[in-house]
Amino acid sequence: MKVRIGIDIGGTNTKFGLIGPDGTILKRHRIQTSSFDSFDSFIKEVVEQARKMLKSEDELIGIGIGAPNGNVHSGMIESAPNMPWRYKLPIRAKVQEAFDCPVALTNDANAAAMGEKIFGGAKEMNDFVVITLGTGVGSGIYINGELAYGHDGFAGEIGHVITYPGGRLCGCGRRGCIEAYVNAKGILRTLAEEKYQFPDSELAQIEEKEINVKVIGQYAEKGDSLALHIFEKTGEFLGLTLANSMAYTSPEAFFLFGGITKVGEILREPVHRHMEANMLNIYQNKAKVVFSELPEDDAAILGAAALV
Amino acid sequence: MKVRIGIDIGGTNTKFGLIGPDGTILKRHRIQTSSFDSFDSFIKEVVEQARKMLKSEDELIGIGIGAPNGNVHSGMIESAPNMPWRYKLPIRAKVQEAFDCPVALTNDANAAAMGEKIFGGAKEMNDFVVITLGTGVGSGIYINGELAYGHDGFAGEIGHVITYPGGRLCGCGRRGCIEAYVNAKGILRTLAEEKYQFPDSELAQIEEKEINVKVIGQYAEKGDSLALHIFEKTGEFLGLTLANSMAYTSPEAFFLFGGITKVGEILREPVHRHMEANMLNIYQNKAKVVFSELPEDDAAILGAAALV
Numbered sequence: 001m002k003v004r005i006g007i008d009i010g011g012t013n014t015k016f017g018l019i020g021p022d023g024t025i026l027k028r029h030r031i032q033t034s035s036f037d038s039f040d041s042f043i044k045e046v047v048e049q050a051r052k053m054l055k056s057e058d059e060l061i062g063i064g065i066g067a068p069n070g071n072v073h074s075g076m077i078e079s080a081p082n083m084p085w086r087y088k089l090p091i092r093a094k095v096q097e098a099f100d101c102p103v104a105l106t107n108d109a110n111a112a113a114m115g116e117k118i119f120g121g122a123k124e125m126n127d128f129v130v131i132t133l134g135t136g137v138g139s140g141i142y143i144n145g146e147l148a149y150g151h152d153g154f155a156g157e158i159g160h161v162i163t164y165p166g167g168r169l170c171g172c173g174r175r176g177c178i179e180a181y182v183n184a185k186g187i188l189r190t191l192a193e194e195k196y197q198f199p200d201s202e203l204a205q206i207e208e209k210e211i212n213v214k215v216i217g218q219y220a221e222k223g224d225s226l227a228l229h230i231f232e233k234t235g236e237f238l239g240l241t242l243a244n245s246m247a248y249t250s251p252e253a254f255f256l257f258g259g260i261t262k263v264g265e266i267l268r269e270p271v272h273r274h275m276e277a278n279m280l281n282i283y284q285n286k287a288k289v290v291f292s293e294l295p296e297d298d299a300a301i302l303g304a305a306a307l308v
Numbered sequence: 309m310k311v312r313i314g315i316d317i318g319g320t321n322t323k324f325g326l327i328g329p330d331g332t333i334l335k336r337h338r339i340q341t342s343s344f345d346s347f348d349s350f351i352k353e354v355v356e357q358a359r360k361m362l363k364s365e366d367e368l369i370g371i372g373i374g375a376p377n378g379n380v381h382s383g384m385i386e387s388a389p390n391m392p393w394r395y396k397l398p399i400r401a402k403v404q405e406a407f408d409c410p411v412a413l414t415n416d417a418n419a420a421a422m423g424e425k426i427f428g429g430a431k432e433m434n435d436f437v438v439i440t441l442g443t444g445v446g447s448g449i450y451i452n453g454e455l456a457y458g459h460d461g462f463a464g465e466i467g468h469v470i471t472y473p474g475g476r477l478c479g480c481g482r483r484g485c486i487e488a489y490v491n492a493k494g495i496l497r498t499l500a501e502e503k504y505q506f507p508d509s510e511l512a513q514i515e516e517k518e519i520n521v522k523v524i525g526q527y528a529e530k531g532d533s534l535a536l537h538i539f540e541k542t543g544e545f546l547g548l549t550l551a552n553s554m555a556y557t558s559p560e561a562f563f564l565f566g567g568i569t570k571v572g573e574i575l576r577e578p579v580h581r582h583m584e585a586n587m588l589n590i591y592q593n594k595a596k597v598v599f600s601e602l603p604e605d606d607a608a609i610l611g612a613a614a615l616v
Contacts, residue, residue, distance in 0.1 A: 079589050127459040143456045150558025151435040157555040160588045247465040248556045250458025280468045281387050
């Protein structure tokens with residue numbers, strides 16, 4: 001059977017999918033990116049796991065890789081702020097050495113956007129943006145029906161737009177990037193900053209190491225004042241960024257994607273409301289803010305596989 | 309002879325060009341947009357002036373119009389903040405009534421970008437951004453060799469990106485748009501805010517009504533401390549915005565266009581320097597900041613004419 005392998009490399013986990021001719025995921029696997037002490041040992045494991053997925057009768061027609069700061073032109077992961085190893089990692093060449101088939105690389109968020117276009121809620125759209133909310137904040141931007149790569153292959157890093165000049169220190173070394181406000185750590189930082197204003201909140205009494213975005217979501221569902229305030233602030237931060245994004249490429253929809261979105265409407269509603277409140281008049285009430293229609297594990301894997 | 313007419317409508321002036329088959333501008337004309345007390349009287353004059361440009365032997369094959377908030381899809385000028393008349397102005401339909409040829413409308417900044425692509429410094433580029441600096445601040449964004457119109461036809465309003473949340477009040481009614489910092493009025497506002505810090509500056513002694521960007525440029529050339537500081541601040545404001553723009557579409561070059569750019573290197577250098585200082589590491593030293601290669605009057609007229 002003709003098969004493809006899609007690999008979605010994230011700062012925390014790396015996910016593999018074996019994809020059949022009709023686009024179904026036949027097998028899945030995952031390893032922990034952050035558990036490897038060098039890029040070489042990580043790549044060795046990636047190659048071994050990819051090989052293990054194949055049966056002797058499978059004909060491998062391509063491997064597509066999505067990775068933070070993965071560059072479609074150079075085939076390298078370049079200075080990704082949320083990867084355990086920095087600088088230029090020649091991932092396409094290293095995987096290519098081990099397999100006798102085409103290997104392609106793109107940004108993990110671009111892979112998610114390709115997945116949304118081919119298999120998800122953006123099938124009929126020409127202009128849309130996928131925002132990935134996880135360890136980092138990434139984006140894939142479709143314009144005129146095509147993914148925007150830009151001159152250097154790195155277009156679509158909305159997470160590193162400086163939304164608040166002089167604001168929070170970001171993993172990239174600059175201040176005020178929206179990633180520092182709305183990635184998983186950023187939301188916990190908002191909690192740490194705001195909790196003292198909510199002495200009656202149950203959530204405020206819990207030890208910080210016990211808290212993650214899912215826990216905040218559970219307290220918000222129960223009406224906890226601090227938890228609700230955290231999503232209100234997160235909505236304010238991300239909503240302003242989406243309003244600004246509108247002034248660049250005026251998409252039909254913003255798709256929110258990634259682990260953080262599992263909390264659901266309690267996040268989506270304030271993001272949408274603050275986007276509208278900050279929008280230039282000509283753009284008001286035009287763009288949707290919706291969740292990705294693909295299971296988180298599948299979109300980036302399928303998108304990456306669609307590269308080859 | 310087969311001719312086209314290009315019309316560039318700005319908040320202050322409206323410029324006309326009669327364009328021959330080889331793209332040369334055969335005749336030019338201009339009227340003052342702000343001198344008309346209604347949209348109807350303005351349109352009547354536009355039609356009359358366009359007619360006057362034609363000789364009896366000319367065959368008019370099309371009219372292209374560039375205007376602030378001109379929408380390629382609807383043919384209307386919609387809520388342009390720097391036009392004397394607000395709301396929806398059906399300019400394409402009104403001009404179409406008077407002429408028996410195709411009439412097309414786009415944003416004035418998009419027209420400038422089309423002019424740059426077809427006749428200027430962006431001929432060989434697929435990914436670039438034109439920023440128009442004048443009464444307003446507009447932009448035209450090329451991605452993958454095509455102008456980005458977005459889902460609603462209004463993509464590319466970088467002037468209305470909120471670069472400084474809670475900052476200066478903008479003509480659009482919101483706060484912190486970059487237009488409020490780097491359009492002609494915004495630069496004078498910077499002067500008004502900063503002049504008291506420069507008691508020894510000659511420029512600081514001059515009555516404000518005598519000052520415009522050209523005058524500030526002349527003082528800067530003489531080394532006036534306040535004048536140099538104004539361009540430094542303007543560079544900081546616009547440079548940060550260009551660094552953020554890079555994270556959206558990663559262009560090969562930013563072309564600065566419009567009246568303000570006549571001051572030259574004294575503006576360009578700090579914009580470029582502050583862009584690099586604010587840039588995410590993966591984008592550093594990649595994008596050019598250059599002036600438009602087209603005479604200001606020609607780019608938007610030729611770009612508009614290229615629509616038809």
